Amino acid sequence: MGACFFTLFITFIFSTTLFVVALNRYSKKRSHQLPPSPPQFHSSATFYGSKPLIVIASHSLAHQALIANGAIFADRPQAIATESARKWALDALLNRLKSLSSSDEYHHTEIRDHIQHALFSLFTFICFGEKLEDMKIQDIKNLQRRLQSSFDEFKVLNLFPCLGKFVFLKRWEKLRQLRQDQEKLMENRKVEEKEIVTLCSEFFTAGIDTTSTALEWIMANLMKHPHIQDKLFKEIKGVISDGEVEIKDEDLRKMPYLRAIILESLRRHPPSHFLIPLTVTKDVVLGGFLVPKNNIVIFMVVEMGRNPNLWENPMEFKPERFLINGDFDISGTKEIKMMPFGVGKRMCPAYRLAMLHLKYFVANLVWHFNFNVLGRRCGFD
Structure with missing residues (x-):
């Protein structure tokens, strides 16, 4: 293991040095x-x-x-x-806020989570063409949050794609598990192709x-x-x-x-x-x-x-x-x-x-x- 790591380290240093030298030469040739x-x-x-x-x-x-x-x-x-989808999401949001604002237990209401839930409801309808149950919407929301919170952790996999699967094995396994969770969650929602799963995920994120x-x-x-x-x-x-x-x-x-x-x-x-x-x-x-x-x-x-x-x-x-x-x-x-x-x-x-x-x-x-x-x-x- 030590010898393998040393070899990878030397390869990284050598590649970086070549890149810097090439960049300097490239820059000098330009007007x-x-x-x-x-x-x-x-x-x-x-x-x-x-x-x-x-x-x-x-x-x-x-x-x-x-x-x-x-x-x-x-x-x-x-x-x-x-219009019906927007009205459905709006009604859910208004009902949540009215319930909280009229309760004696609340002196104030924070609307962030309720706004996000309403938008997840709307966007799941846009993606799948049907009104999902609150539990399903919450599952999709939680999965997207797990994926977004891991973006920085996965960035290193893009630097050396071939080596990353072996050097950062745990991160690769985590990314693969998230992808499998996405496919399981969305495959029963009229989604058949893996590319569509990716598009839906990007749609939610964006x-x-x-x-x-x-x-x-x-x-x-x-x-x-x-x-x-x-x-x-x-x-x-x-x-x-x-x-x-x-x-x-x-x-x-x-x-x-x-x-x-x-x-x-x-x-x-x-x-x-x-x-x-x-x-x-x-x-x-x-x-x-x-x-x-x-x-x-x-x-x-x-x-x-x-x-x-x-x-x-x-x-x-x-x-x-x-x-x-x-x-x-x-x-x-x-x-x-x-x-x-x-x-x-x-x-x-x-x-x-x-x-x-x-x-x-x-x-x-x-x-x-x-x-x-x-x-x-x-x-x-």
Whole structure:
């Protein structure tokens, strides 16, 4: 065992040395330099495993990369809901909150788990075309949480795929067991192919946490700024009649202030601070620096939404800024000022669905409840 480990260690050192030498020679042959390493400015370069990782925080460089050179920046590193479904998920959420808020045992209600359960209910319906029992939904939720909490642990398997199965045997077995648990849990839900299991898992990962996180921030901002919540309630009241139980899709289109609140929250508190990494398909010059073929690039979402050169008083939560320009282009085709869903060829394909879900749940929650902070101030920025 000792001899085997020593051999692997020497192989790793030798391979790393060859890579560094090759990278230095590669860089010297190029007419453009690689982006500067940290500390970061508008863009910077570091290493992700064995490949350079380029971080871009500039809105203009992001537009140049994702719009002007969208096809080049479109690769990834290796490694639809019905109204009845939304209504079903909303009813479950409202019933849970009403039950808790009316109970003498509760002086306050934390809504995170209930929001996530409602979204898992909705997304399982989208995936499988049927309304699952709460126990099944909870099983899927628990499995996804186990998988997501292990991502960092499994990253090392991508560095040396051939050797990783033997050097990190326990981690490999854990990953394989998680995969088997996924297949067992989903095989009775009209899923036959392993690829579909993977797609469903990615669908849950990409759609639920991002939407629930965005929804939590929106509700937190409404609690921190009660005058904004009051203004939204008045807008809703002006659109639907007293006694209405549900705010429907056609009603949401008549609520510009609701859309402005959601956009402002996505600008101020995007669900993720970074976009999913991309790789470039060929050498490209960006901002005067060379981005070599197959290099990994990530974009800093949060910094763009808080750029004082683009936004007046960017740290202030002010939905009215989106009423001035009612047709704000979140796709970034003309200009990138924020990109919570990404932009260009790799923009989130379901961003319209995400906006619909956010508007639907926020409007109905505010219509049925008055949210406020109990006994303490909202201590977030």
